[in-house]
Amino acid sequence: MNLYLDSHTIIIALGIGYLVAFVLASSYWLDRSNLASINSYFVAKCLQIISWFCMALRGDTIPDFLSISFANSILLIGTSLEMVALLNLHKPIRLKIKKMYARLTACGIVGFQLLLLLHNNEDMRIAYITFVTAAILMPAYRLVLDRAATVLMRVTGSLYLLAMLAFMLRGIIALRFAETASFFIPGIFQLISLLGIFLLTVLGSTAFVLLLKEKTNQELVHLASYDDLTGTLNRRTFSIHAKLALAHYAKKGKPVSYLLFDIDWFKTINDTHGHHVGDLVLQDLASRIKRNLGNEDLFTRYGGDEFGLMLPGKNEAESTELAERIKQSLRGSFGEAPPVPYTISMGVLTVVPNKFTQLETLYTTCDQALYAAKSNGRDGLSRNRSEQFPHQTRGNHELFTSK
Structure with a gap:
């Protein structure tokens, strides 16, 4: 039985998955839109949705500039914003960390554009993007190792670390087996990779919403237990x-x-x-x-x-x-x-x-x-x-x- 799917169809399905996750999270947390972490997460999902739909239209529909250069650039920005939102949920992150993410993302985008100009090879593009994405996801280890982290936070951090390892593996495969790593070439790797990303999207969005709920519960417990002026126990x-x-x-x-x-x-x-x-x-x-x-x-x-x-x-x-x-x-x-x-x-x-x-x-x-x-x-x-x-x-x- 042939389980291979048309690449454009499954990438569009991924875009729809991001869209559904975005709509659900938006409607659930509409009254909390003032939170910086939620705003960052929503912007991240918007950029990721645009990115996946641009990739799905690669070919004769839209120019390569939009489906490759633009799509991968905003995908990096979206991934970076998602990690900032996640880390900020765990513990308010300092301006220094935000600047680090901004520099890493900017350098990743500039490097990708240079790669397109100097050595526009698909396997090199795949390896580059996956390694930069893995670097962006790496700080998720803080969610796992922090002693003050909740079980849900540790599970979420482990999920992102697993995604980081998967991206690194894809980059290695792209360097050694050029055709195997592409999403646009039917094969078992294409099926496993795209379905894996789809599951990660759904699980990641669900985990983020649950973390928001957990944080809100913690804030309510704090408000019910502490004096708001001095921070002492009531x-x-x-x-x-x-x-x-x-x-x-x-x-x-x-x-x-x-x-x-x-x-x-x-x-x-x-x-x-x-x-x-x-x-x-x-x-x-x-x-x-x-x-x-x-x-x-x-x-x-x-x-x-x-x-x-x-x-x-x-x-x-x-x-x-x-x-x-x-x-x-x-x-x-x-x-x-x-x-x-x-x-x-x-x-x-x-x-x-x-x-x-x-x-x-x-x-x-x-x-x-x-x-x-x-x-x-x-x-x-x-x-x-x-x-x-x-x-x-x-x-x-x-x-x-x-x-």
């Missing part, structure tokens, strides 16, 4: 993680420290300099504190200028050291001065939790220490210990035990 999310930490360290029998603090005379800052400066102060404070925290430390903004820290595993000495380091960091510049000078008052508590320890009790107790720090002149630290206030119990068990 009260609800902090409460969930803090209670889990208390339960975990209760089983381990290890200490947990809790800090409650706010900005001294914050209302005066707002009244004197305006609420915009007040917001800058809150952001500056959060930024400086984050530099001092470990991976397990929990940082929340309760509201206004009131913040909380839970330090799982840190005893009195360690929590006091961190509190002093935080206070000292507010006096340093870290390369940039705060919007206006400010200080904070802190209440600190360290407990060895048990199964009856309540986060609300820790908050109330720490708030008493914070009030004491303010009564002592502000810009200071006050520690509350269990012996300094009545024990709260449930049955015969203390709610918490001091270190």
Whole structure:
């Protein structure tokens, strides 16, 4: 049975495949068209569609300039934009990377035009284009090797790396078996190659849409979990993680420290300099504190200028050291001065939790220490210990035990 297909027919089918993928993605993400990665991806698909249809009309229909020179040039641009969009979905790429892609694409196009002028041989054209395309796809390895990448991102990256290897193989075949590598010569290579590109188009477009959906879900989770001004955990999310930490360290029998603090005379800052400066102060404070925290430390903004820290595993000495380091960091510049000078008052508590320890009790107790720090002149630290206030119990068990 002859499975070979007319080259023009199958290339047109590829163009239709790109068109369908483009229409589906466009309609699904029409309301998100402001995203740079989506715009890049859509432009890439438009260029690839034009390229494949130009190739399909090669021969008497259109001149070789359009079907070879123009088609391959915009195909390189489209592939480059697609990779930029994909990498930008994973992690916002720097301007340096974008310039690198622009230079690589420009050099690839110029080199191809020179090849057409000086040595217009089909096998050399095929080898050149496939090797340049493979170079453009190579950064997909970042999606696979990045430890922070999701499973979907790793699978997508692997798909593009597989395509890169396929392009390199085609280039090698073109150099050694000239006629075999052409899409326009019927044969098993033509069938496998074109169908492979068709599947890659469909799978790649599907993966990109799924990645967009995944990124949107991550953004929604972030918006639901973090304070939009300071980037700290919001009260609800902090409460969930803090209670889990208390339960975990209760089983381990290890200490947990809790800090409650706010900005001294914050209302005066707002009244004197305006609420915009007040917001800058809150952001500056959060930024400086984050530099001092470990991976397990929990940082929340309760509201206004009131913040909380839970330090799982840190005893009195360690929590006091961190509190002093935080206070000292507010006096340093870290390369940039705060919007206006400010200080904070802190209440600190360290407990060895048990199964009856309540986060609300820790908050109330720490708030008493914070009030004491303010009564002592502000810009200071006050520690509350269990012996300094009545024990709260449930049955015969203390709610918490001091270190």
